[in-house]
Amino acid sequence: MAYPASMEESKRKVEDTRPRRLEKGPCARISEAEREDLVSKFHPDYRKEQFRELRLGPNKGCPAPLEIADVLEGNSRIDPDKVDIENIDYDVDVLIIGCGGAGGSAALLAEENGASVLIASKLRLGDANTIGAQAGTQGCDRANDSPIMHYLDIVGGGHFTNNPELAEALAKDSPDAIRWLESLGVNWDKEPDNSYHELSGGGASRRRMHSCRDYTGLEEMRVIRDEIRQRNWHGKKIDWLEFEPAIELLMDDKGQVAGAILMNLETKRMTIVRAKAVIMATGGLGRTHIQGFPTTNHYGATADGLVLAYRVGCRLVDIDTMQYHPTGAAFPPQVLGLLVTEKVRTLGAEIVNCDGEQFIHPLEARDTESSAEIRECKERGKGVATLTGEVGCWLDSPMIEIKRGEGTIRRELPAMVRQFSRFNIDITKEPMLVYPTLHYQNGGIMIRADASTPVPGLFAAGECEGGVHGRNRLIGNSTLDLFVFGRRAGRAAAKWVKEVKPGKLTLEHVRKWQRELKEAGLESMPVSPMLLPNYANQEKPVPGFQPLGQVSGYTPFGDRAVRWI
Amino acid sequence: MAETRVEEKAEKKIRMLDIYIMGKHYEAPEGLTIQTALEHCGYNIVRGCGCRAGFCGACGTIYSFTHDPTISYALACQKEIEQNMVILQMPFFPSTEALYNLEDLEPKEGENKLLELYPDLLTCFGCNNCTKTCPQDLLVMDFVSDALRGDYEKVYEKSFDCVLCGLCAARCPQGIQPYNIALVARRLRGSYLTPAPQHNLDRVKEIEEGKFNAELEALKKSDEAELRRRYAEREIEPAL
Numbered sequence: 067m068a069y070p071a072s073m074e075e076s077k078r079k080v081e082d083t084r085p086r087r088l089e090k091g092p093c094a095r096i097s098e099a100e101r102e103d104l105v106s107k108f109h110p111d112y113r114k115e116q117f118r119e120l121r122l123g124p125n126k127g128c129p130a131p132l133e134i135a136d137v138l139e140g141n142s143r144i145d146p147d148k149v150d151i152e153n154i155d156y157d158v159d160v161l162i163i164g165c166g167g168a169g170g171s172a173a174l175l176a177e178e179n180g181a182s183v184l185i186a187s188k189l190r191l192g193d194a195n196t197i198g199a200q201a202g203t204q205g206c207d208r209a210n211d212s213p214i215m216h217y218l219d220i221v222g223g224g225h226f227t228n229n230p231e232l233a234e235a236l237a238k239d240s241p242d243a244i245r246w247l248e249s250l251g252v253n254w255d256k257e258p259d260n261s262y263h264e265l266s267g268g269g270a271s272r273r274r275m276h277s278c279r280d281y282t283g284l285e286e287m288r289v290i291r292d293e294i295r296q297r298n299w300h301g302k303k304i305d306w307l308e309f310e311p312a313i314e315l316l317m318d319d320k321g322q323v324a325g326a327i328l329m330n331l332e333t334k335r336m337t338i339v340r341a342k343a344v345i346m347a348t349g350g351l352g353r354t355h356i357q358g359f360p361t362t363n364h365y366g367a368t369a370d371g372l373v374l375a376y377r378v379g380c381r382l383v384d385i386d387t388m389q390y391h392p393t394g395a396a397f398p399p400q401v402l403g404l405l406v407t408e409k410v411r412t413l414g415a416e417i418v419n420c421d422g423e424q425f426i427h428p429l430e431a432r433d434t435e436s437s438a439e440i441r442e443c444k445e446r447g448k449g450v451a452t453l454t455g456e457v458g459c460w461l462d463s464p465m466i467e468i469k470r471g472e473g474t475i476r477r478e479l480p481a482m483v484r485q486f487s488r489f490n491i492d493i494t495k496e497p498m499l500v501y502p503t504l505h506y507q508n509g510g511i512m513i514r515a516d517a518s519t520p521v522p523g524l525f526a527a528g529e530c531e532g533g534v535h536g537r538n539r540l541i542g543n544s545t546l547d548l549f550v551f552g553r554r555a556g557r558a559a560a561k562w563v564k565e566v567k568p569g570k571l572t573l574e575h576v577r578k579w580q581r582e583l584k585e586a587g588l589e590s591m592p593v594s595p596m597l598l599p600n601y602a603n604q605e606k607p608v609p610g611f612q613p614l615g616q617v618s619g620y621t622p623f624g625d626r627a628v629r630w631i
Numbered sequence: 632m633a634e635t636r637v638e639e640k641a642e643k644k645i646r647m648l649d650i651y652i653m654g655k656h657y658e659a660p661e662g663l664t665i666q667t668a669l670e671h672c673g674y675n676i677v678r679g680c681g682c683r684a685g686f687c688g689a690c691g692t693i694y695s696f697t698h699d700p701t702i703s704y705a706l707a708c709q710k711e712i713e714q715n716m717v718i719l720q721m722p723f724f725p726s727t728e729a730l731y732n733l734e735d736l737e738p739k740e741g742e743n744k745l746l747e748l749y750p751d752l753l754t755c756f757g758c759n760n761c762t763k764t765c766p767q768d769l770l771v772m773d774f775v776s777d778a779l780r781g782d783y784e785k786v787y788e789k790s791f792d793c794v795l796c797g798l799c800a801a802r803c804p805q806g807i808q809p810y811n812i813a814l815v816a817r818r819l820r821g822s823y824l825t826p827a828p829q830h831n832l833d834r835v836k837e838i839e840e841g842k843f844n845a846e847l848e849a850l851k852k853s854d855e856a857e858l859r860r861r862y863a864e865r866e867i868e869p870a871l
Contacts, residue, residue, distance in 0.1 A: 098859065098862075098863060189680075189681060189689070190681065190689060192687075193681040193682070193687055193689060195682075197681070197682055197686050197687045198682040198684050198686045198687070205831070206834070207830055207831040207834040207835075208830060209830060210868065211834075212843060213838060213843045213847060214843055214846050214847065214850065215865065217847060217850055218850070218858075218861055218862050218865055219865075221858060221862070222858070222859075222862035222865075226855045226858055226859065226862075230850075230851035231851070234847050234851060237847075238838055238843070238847070241831055241834040241835045241838060242835045242838070244831060245827050245831055245832065245835055248821055248822065248825075248827050249822055249827070250733070250818070250821075250822060251733060251817065251818025251819065251820075251821040251822040252821050253787060253791070253817055253820055253821040253825065254821075254825075256825060256828070260825065260826070260828050261828045261830055262828055262830075262831065265870070266868065266869075266870040271865050271866065271867045271868060272868050273868055273870070278791075279791060279792075281686070281791065281792060283686075284686050284687075284794065285791075285817075288795060288814060289817075289818060289821070292728075292814055292818065293733070295728065296728075296730070296731060296732065296733070299728075299730050300730065300732060309677065309678070331677050332677060332678070362684070364681055364682040364683065364684075364687065365676075365680045365681055365682070365683055399662065400662070400663075400664055400667075400711065401684070404683075404684045405684065412870065414870070429870065480791075480792055481685070481686070481792065484685070484767070484768075484792070485684075485685055485709075488685075488709055488710075598675075598677070600675050601667075601670040601675070601676075602670050602673050602674055602675040602676075603670065603671050603672065603673050605673070613675055614675055614677070
């Protein structure tokens, strides 16, 4: 047992209340009015001082989180007058920026539809939030389910702010996305009769979450990545560059997006890619650490796609709303903020306070669940403090074994068992301490149902686009979004390249952006896209040295991790 | 007991540990992972860092100790530093995956597709280095021998939690690539041996035929009050 004595007392209370909780069942769900009251009082999205109005660009006057406003209003990394864009390194039909689930499936579909494809990945092929997605992918394919039910859950979960066309696409394409992934070799969990083993999830009215143990995203990503490689080795027109993020889009003199400038992170050289279509699939922004929250996101989740699309004139939707996952690890400090999958609650774990009492139904939508935890800890003082000064609630996983039989946790949640056992916590016998963690950007680049943006030649898919989920996304709909809009983007881009008449390449949009920055008095803003967070200890740097990533106040090894030792 | 250990530390000053990053000496506070220790020492990592949560296999790391040359393996994001640890990150290993086209690879009775693609499987002499290497504690050599027998199901079972860090292949004296072999086995199982269930195919067909189109169109046009009513009234299926 690795919990310090100060937490043990509370842990015992959790054990003591188990028989009573088992008898009474989960506490009642709250009404829509109660939910809205709770969220508006306690959700981080409602802390006005953490937002500011954007001072230029398509969303001028709209609120954005401070950290996102900083990157959106950033300076270009290039001087347009010093780049020879005619010196082209790659000339392709479709350039895909980012290679998680969305970029990967877009690449496969674009290739299948006749386009030549180049993928530019900031880290390795497949290094993305997709791979850390654990719980599952929704697909409305059981007899008592339908796209109608799925649609209602999506828009209700999103507080009725979703783009109806996008929500419809998400629901309608979901069974086929599941089928497609299986045809590529994804191993969905199944029942003995070969039907899918489907679980419920927060805010879902039907059991429709397909999973692969708790390694769902890993399974999806390794299959898609392998398929991309295999097609490349078979001489198909699909290729990739690793460690080469895009630092600016290229346009042509007809106002069409026409490629990108990439930067080799290791050699710092530029690569000029001309493309008839560009698909933005850069994922999320957790590594900007909005409001100082820890994050579940992978190392490269720094909002790059938002920045690049914004500079060519794309409007962003719902960019002032983030998803804080209700169960980020609050202990031990080595895994602070890392994801504890919602599947733990789906399987029957309850969230309880320091007295072992429930205060919210375990399967409310995520914003509701997170707000309730914040209220419990900050207002009611019923949280559990750790030695590093974090506070959290208990996620009582042993209830799963009690409700579903011994061995369920090891079978359904091997990743979580492994993760915590590395720090001497046995989640089959002990609860986990959790607190909301920055998980997902609900909004993003505005798209249409075919994943095209209003800027010709630019498409967007996955976490970097917005409107699908409105102001709150449900479990299992993010990985679904990747495959639904990734595939739609791949198809639509391949179609576009057959019709488009390319013009002459230009960086005029960058010049214009720099002019507007100057006019707004913002010429001293940091450069963006951020590319990587810079967690390196900044003690005694060589004067004038420009580090690669953006240095922020957040350090994964700083006060938080060290204070307890 | 572990809990008293932690409490004692809380009262003590931070203990600095000596670590050796590629042989070069640094000090870092106890309690950090290898990954955060690198950052604490001033490294701005580009290669060798992905999900930072034990899922992506980007941060495979080899380590030993100044007083103990035994080689050990870990994911840098998941392993705490220890006194006198000597660290080498291995973010890439040159292994060559076999070429295949999934569509042409339907497993047939009496054939072992894995052996056809990876004849090196036959050269395994059971040294078990792969199993000892695996940072996920998988029984790698066991699933290598399952692959040799063409038992896709067992390979799937035993290899499922593989994060493809490639450390097993790096340590194999015969150049076998257990992680790539298992990947093909799992893909074959997923695509051929466990076909899509009928309830899914039926729903796909219903959607293609437009069964839900009219109702969805109506829903999309509903005003918020109507949507709220339907949302509140929808029946919620109990969790399994």
